[in-house]
Amino acid sequence: MLIDAHQHFWRLADRAGQWPPPSLAEIHRDFLPEDLAPLLASSAVAGTVLVQSLPTRADTDFLLALAERHPFVLGVVGWVDLAADDAPAQIAELARNPRLKGLRPMLQDLPDDAWIDDPALDPAIEAMVEHGLTFDALVMPRHLPALGRFAARHPRLPVVIDHAAKPLIARGLIEPWLSHLNALAGLRHVHCKLSGLPTEAGPRALVEGGPAAEGEVTEVPSDDRYVPYVDAVLTLFGPRRVLWGSDWPVLNLAGSYGAWLGTCQRLCRRLSLGPDAIRGVFGENARAFYRLSAPHPLPPPDPPPER
Numbered sequence: 244m245l246i247d248a249h250q251h252f253w254r255l256a257d258r259a260g261q262w263p264p265p266s267l268a269e270i271h272r273d274f275l276p277e278d279l280a281p282l283l284a285s286s287a288v289a290g291t292v293l294v295q296s297l298p299t300r301a302d303t304d305f306l307l308a309l310a311e312r313h314p315f316v317l318g319v320v321g322w323v324d325l326a327a328d329d330a331p332a333q334i335a336e337l338a339r340n341p342r343l344k345g346l347r348p349m350l351q352d353l354p355d356d357a358w359i360d361d362p363a364l365d366p367a368i369e370a371m372v373e374h375g376l377t378f379d380a381l382v383m384p385r386h387l388p389a390l391g392r393f394a395a396r397h398p399r400l401p402v403v404i405d406h407a408a409k410p411l412i413a414r415g416l417i418e419p420w421l422s423h424l425n426a427l428a429g430l431r432h433v434h435c436k437l438s439g440l441p442t443e444a445g446p447r448a449l450v451e452g453g454p455a456a457e458g459e460v461t462e463v464p465s466d467d468r469y470v471p472y473v474d475a476v477l478t479l480f481g482p483r484r485v486l487w488g489s490d491w492p493v494l495n496l497a498g499s500y501g502a503w504l505g506t507c508q509r510l511c512r513r514l515s516l517g518p519d520a521i522r523g524v525f526g527e528n529a530r531a532f533y534r535l536s537a538p539h540p541l542p543p544p545d546p547p548p549e550r
Contacts, residue, residue: 244289244537245504246317248529249405249438249488250279251296252309261297267496274492276313282491282500283315289526290317292488292533294379294405298322298349303337310342317535318344320379323367330367338374344533345377347405350386357389368397377401377533383409387423394430401432401532406439406490410472413445421475428479434532435480437473437507437524438488441497444468449498449506466506466513473510482520486529 254273263270283291293306293316303321310316319342323333337343350359359380371378378400380390387408394402404427410420427433441448448465476485487507491500511521529535 244526245287246487246526246529246535247283247288247291247489247491248486248533249294249436250291250491251294251493252276252279252306253296254305257302257305258297269495270492276309276316279491280313280315286501286504288504290315290535292316292318292320292344292529292535294320295322295347298324298352300333303343307340307342316342317530318342318533320345320347320377322347322349325364325367326361327367331370334367334370334374334376338376343376344535345379345401346371347379347381350380350382350390351409356385359386360389360392362396365396368400372397372399375534377403379403379405380408381405384411384420384423387420387427391423391427391430394427394433398430398432401434402430403434403436403486403532405436405488406443407435407437407472407476409439409443412440412443412468412472417471417475424475425479428484431484433480434484434486434528435476436486436488437476438486439490439493440469440472441503441506442490442493444497447497449502466509469506469510470513473507474514477511477514477516477524482516482523483528485524486532487525488529 252275254275255271265271279291293310295302295306299322303319306319306321310319321337321343323330323337323346325346325348327333334346348359380402382390382404390404394400408420408424410417448468489500489503494500494503511524516524530537
């Protein structure tokens with residue numbers, strides 16, 4: 244079963260003064276489960292991991308409530324101020340909800356690139372480990388050295404790097420992103436998401452089209468821009484530590500849900516991943532990393548009435 248390891252929901256009414264600005268018309272509106280459900284159905288995606296997009300407890304509570312009402316949301320990655328004195332208590336309280344699978348500080352938005360490499364955060368991190376939570380790292384290449392030191396200090400904390408740390412695809416740069424990522428990949432508890440790359444490649448970066456059919460060999464020229472980055476992620480982390488995600492609705496800035504899924508499917512086959520590895524990248528790895536329950540299969544359709 245396909246699992247989308249990274250998607251968002253939001254209401255603009257909750258985001259006064261927050262990203263996205265009105266100038267990003269494609270995503271400056273509410274995005275809720277009824278908007279995503281048809282895309283999941285058309286792409287045969289069985290479930291998702293819902294990730295926070297505001298640094299507030301209210302946003303986490305909102306996401307958990309949505310997950311309770313919509314079974315395709317298999318887990319939630321929320322937010323807690325890890326530097327707060329009561330962070331361990333907040334984490335313990337939130338972790339009582341089995342839908343909470345992890346936490347994500349929004350490191351890319353903090354003024355200190357090395358904020359995460361602060362031993363003062365250790366009580367919160369120890370609480371995450373105690374309650375079986377994972378850590379999503381929203382970072383850019385400049386944050387990777389500090390993230391590496393943090394991850395090395397917490398070997399029992401499962402860590403996943405969101406959006407492959409946002410390499411500078413539009414500028415065609417691969418260093419120092421590659422060297423920093425290589426250092427992190429040496430830590431076996433660190434994973435990486437194959438997500439967010441279209442928005443780093445530039446507006447409308449994807450060729451439109453649905454998921455790639457089994458055995459498809461057609462190569463789309465615009466896929467080439469992703470090859471060095473996808474190849475690096477799969478080579479460094481191996482196909483058992485890579486999780487596919489859509490980053491929807493941010494993805495709408497660069498293309499469609501089906502186009503990104505199809506691009507990743509083509510690239511994984513082009514890079515000679517076998518069927519078991521592809522099943523891992525597109526679902527099984529997310530299930531294992533976040534400790535997700537299997538999605539409930541859709542009921543069969545009602546038989547036609549007898550005539």
